[in-house]
Amino acid sequence: MxxxxxxxxxxxxxxxxxxxxxxxxxxxxxxxxxxxxxxxxDAELFARIRRMRDRFDQLSERIAAAYADAPQEEGLAEIDTAVARQRKR
CATH class of the missing domain: 3.40.1620 (YefM-like fold)
Structure with missing residues (x-):
């Protein structure tokens, strides 16, 4: 509760x-x-939240590293396309 x-x-x-x-x-x-x-x-929930945040940060860093050399315009266009596709579903 x-x-x-x-x-x-x-x-x-x-x-x-x-x-x-x-x-x-x-x-x-x-x-x-x-x-x-x-x-x-409670402390257990807080520990879970911290682990999830750490995993999210690691994933974000991996994604940023993978797209570091991509031109910003291309990346934004790819994101817009993916978002539009999901919204259609």
Whole structure:
């Protein structure tokens, strides 16, 4: 379950919210001035997110290296073609 709280409420109930995340595997979105600014998630989920981000960064670097010598106009045209094809599906 995902709960949204204000930063003030979070600060006032920090211990309870940590228990909620630790024992119920909930996530807490912390809002400031009505906008989400942070999240409290269990450590296992955070580790998974970091691994996924690392894999995404590695993949992005491989793609950038593979297309490093391609002219920018060609690359953008290829991206536009691929996007148009997917939108038709």
């Amino acid at each position: 995902i709960t949204e709280v204000s930063a003030v409420n979070f600060r006032q109930n920090l211990g309870e919210m940590i228990n909620q995340v630790q024992y119920r595997n909930d996530s807490i979105i912390i809002n400031k001035d009505g906008k989400p600014v942070a999240a409290l998630v």
